[in-house]
Amino acid sequence: MWKTVLRRILIMIPQLIILSILVFFLAKMMPGDPFSGLIGPNTDPKQLEALKRQAGLYDPVPVQYAHWLKNLFKGDLGISYIQHVPVTSLIADRAVNTFWLALITTIITYCVAIPLGVTAGRHQDEWQDQAVQIFNYITFAVPPFVFYILGIWLFGFTLGWFPISGSVSPNASGFFGTIGSQIYHIILPACLVALISTTSIVQYLRTGIVDNKVEDYVRTAHSKGVPDNVVFSKHILRNSLLPIASSFGSVIAGLLSGSMIVESVFSYPGMGKLFLDSIGQRDYSTLTALILIFGVLTLLGNLLSDIIMSIVDPRIRIK
Amino acid sequence: MSEKKENTSAKEAKKKKISSPTSSFKVVVREIVKDKVALTAFIVIVLVLLFTFGGSLFLNAEKVTETNIIDAYYGWGMNGHIFGTDDGGRDILNLLMMGGRNSILIGLGVTAVCEIVGLLVGLVSGYYGGNVDAVIMRIVDFIQVLPAMPIEIVLVSVIPNYNPLSLVGIISLFGWTGTSRYFRAFVLSQRGRDYVLASKTSGSSDFKIMFREVLPNITSMIIIDVVLQIASNIGIETTLSFIGYGLPSTVPSLGTLIGFANDPVNVVSRPWLWLPATVMLLAISLSVNYVGRAFQRAADARQREN
Numbered sequence: 001m002w003k004t005v006l007r008r009i010l011i012m013i014p015q016l017i018i019l020s021i022l023v024f025f026l027a028k029m030m031p032g033d034p035f036s037g038l039i040g041p042n043t044d045p046k047q048l049e050a051l052k053r054q055a056g057l058y059d060p061v062p063v064q065y066a067h068w069l070k071n072l073f074k075g076d077l078g079i080s081y082i083q084h085v086p087v088t089s090l091i092a093d094r095a096v097n098t099f100w101l102a103l104i105t106t107i108i109t110y111c112v113a114i115p116l117g118v119t120a121g122r123h124q125d126e127w128q129d130q131a132v133q134i135f136n137y138i139t140f141a142v143p144p145f146v147f148y149i150l151g152i153w154l155f156g157f158t159l160g161w162f163p164i165s166g167s168v169s170p171n172a173s174g175f176f177g178t179i180g181s182q183i184y185h186i187i188l189p190a191c192l193v194a195l196i197s198t199t200s201i202v203q204y205l206r207t208g209i210v211d212n213k214v215e216d217y218v219r220t221a222h223s224k225g226v227p228d229n230v231v232f233s234k235h236i237l238r239n240s241l242l243p244i245a246s247s248f249g250s251v252i253a254g255l256l257s258g259s260m261i262v263e264s265v266f267s268y269p270g271m272g273k274l275f276l277d278s279i280g281q282r283d284y285s286t287l288t289a290l291i292l293i294f295g296v297l298t299l300l301g302n303l304l305s306d307i308i309m310s311i312v313d314p315r316i317r318i319k
Numbered sequence: 320m321s322e323k324k325e326n327t328s329a330k331e332a333k334k335k336k337i338s339s340p341t342s343s344f345k346v347v348v349r350e351i352v353k354d355k356v357a358l359t360a361f362i363v364i365v366l367v368l369l370f371t372f373g374g375s376l377f378l379n380a381e382k383v384t385e386t387n388i389i390d391a392y393y394g395w396g397m398n399g400h401i402f403g404t405d406d407g408g409r410d411i412l413n414l415l416m417m418g419g420r421n422s423i424l425i426g427l428g429v430t431a432v433c434e435i436v437g438l439l440v441g442l443v444s445g446y447y448g449g450n451v452d453a454v455i456m457r458i459v460d461f462i463q464v465l466p467a468m469p470i471e472i473v474l475v476s477v478i479p480n481y482n483p484l485s486l487v488g489i490i491s492l493f494g495w496t497g498t499s500r501y502f503r504a505f506v507l508s509q510r511g512r513d514y515v516l517a518s519k520t521s522g523s524s525d526f527k528i529m530f531r532e533v534l535p536n537i538t539s540m541i542i543i544d545v546v547l548q549i550a551s552n553i554g555i556e557t558t559l560s561f562i563g564y565g566l567p568s569t570v571p572s573l574g575t576l577i578g579f580a581n582d583p584v585n586v587v588s589r590p591w592l593w594l595p596a597t598v599m600l601l602a603i604s605l606s607v608n609y610v611g612r613a614f615q616r617a618a619d620a621r622q623r624e625n
Contacts, residue, residue, distance in 0.1 A: 253464075280563075
């Protein structure tokens with residue numbers, strides 16, 4: 001198994017290199033340079049020119065790329081053009097919020113999707129299955145942001161059950177008060193995102209159960225006199241859960257790219273909101289760093305998926 | 320969909336089977352008429368198209384987007400504006416027609432580009448297999464793991480002379496990969512088939528086999544993919560416009576209209592701004608997807624008959 005994992009990690013290296021080149025050129029396309037954030041009314045243009053030369057902005061592009069990459073490894077992502085603070089600290093604050101949102105969303109997603117998928121699979125073609133299929137169809141077909149808008153309108157404004165913006169109430173005090181307020185702010189967006197990310201898991205699980213039900217090993221177990229419930233939990237469910245386990249990484253990756261929309265609707269101060277704010281303010285150094293982080297996290301999510309898959313399903317290790 | 324139903328309808332289909340194979344068009348029509356929900360979805364699509372494209376015929380784009388602050392924020396039915404007006408005094412009903420049309424047009428444009436590129440890449444990759452396939456698929460893999468939406472947003476905001484066509488290009492940049500993967504898998508399964516081998520033996524060129532022999536065999540898959548792609552691309556366009564990085568502000572879009580809901584004041588006290596567009600987008604996505612799935616079932620039914 002370690003061979004598979006190692007090979008999979010090796011595949012990621014060229015991907016990371018290409019990603020970094022892509023982000024580098026995207027950054028080059030954006031107006032401004034690392035000194036834009038430092039320009040004040042008293043900046044001497046000549047001194048600025050000298051600084052630019054010293055920083056290698058007039059060097060050939062490959063040299064610039066190497067320089068950029070070197071800084072990247074040192075953890076230096078530049079200084080925000082607008083906020084005049086290191087991009088890393090700017091992002092770190094927001095990343096924590098996005099992490100919590102993603103974590104709670106993932107938990108809700110699996111808590112909802114697995115029972116739904118199991119119900120649909122066990123009661124194939126009965127009304128339970130049809131209800132799940134309709135639910136699944138709607139969450140698949142409708143663009144996510146429509147759910148967010150309708151959700152915030154109904155539960156946030158009309159019913160007033162949940163707060164409509166921010167990540168923590170300014171009045172929250174004490175450790176538990178703060179945590180409670182944070183969770184209270186996360187619940188609605190997390191539920192709405194979870195609603196959408198259940199789709200593929202439910203579908204995989206249902207198909208898995210329906211397909212496995214008619215397999216020979218299930219028939220064998222039945223004919224040996226194994227009770228139905230045990231056949232289901234020990235044989236059918238176990239095998240049907242394989243694709244679910246492997247989808248874990250891509251669910252995480254999907255949450256990150258989807259974080260932008262939900263964070264914008266709920267004015268939730270996470271990385272997605274930071275991205276949209278930065279582009280609104282033309283804060284290109286932050287943008288570049290965020291794209292790089294989104295890209296690396298997506299790659300890692302996929303890596304995680306493949307590694308989990310090779311752990312739970314020995315058959316694919318042979319490849 | 321389900322095993323049992325498939326079996327029974329397969330039996331029915333066998334009974335009905337006559338000497339000549341049923342044309343895919345006939346099967347599709349039969350399948351849709353048989354399925355009342357699909358029929359309803361189809362009627363909804365026709366109505367939306369009539370409303371948006373028909374309505375836009377009578378509208379002057381410049382007049383619709385002309386601002387007149389005196390008329391701003393009329394409510395439902397005020398001063399002859401059925402759906403009221405927005406912050407610039409523009410009639411929401413008119414914006415809805417033009418916006419709906421624009422969103423659908425962008426969806427169609429992106430789908431056209433993605434299908435053509437995806438089909439070509441899928442055919443070449445699946446037909447040649449081997450190293451060609453390996454190289455192409457690595458590229459596709461890589462594009463698929465890129466964070467599409469952030470990159471799209473950056474491109475939208477840095478591209479000079481940005482216009483609706485650039486938006487089509489930007490969305491297509493990431494859209495073709497899924498399509499090519501989908502067709503490649505199917506073409507790969509066809510390349511060992513007898514008809515392909517026979518054609519090869521008789522000296523047909525690769526080009527002829529790909530486009531004259533394999534391609535006709537995947538027409539039903541193309542139709543299904545086109546319909547589902549249109550729905551998902553309309554979704555991408557409206558999402559981008561919703562957060563303000565889709566169609567330019569002078570070009571109305573459903574997403575821009577729904578984007579009014581980004582302001583809490585509008586959510587609570589001015590639902591006419593965003594609710595009609597939201598309902599329309601819901602109607603479009605649900606019905607187009609449903610028709611796509613009905614096509615899928617029809618194609619499955621046809622496969623059972625053959």
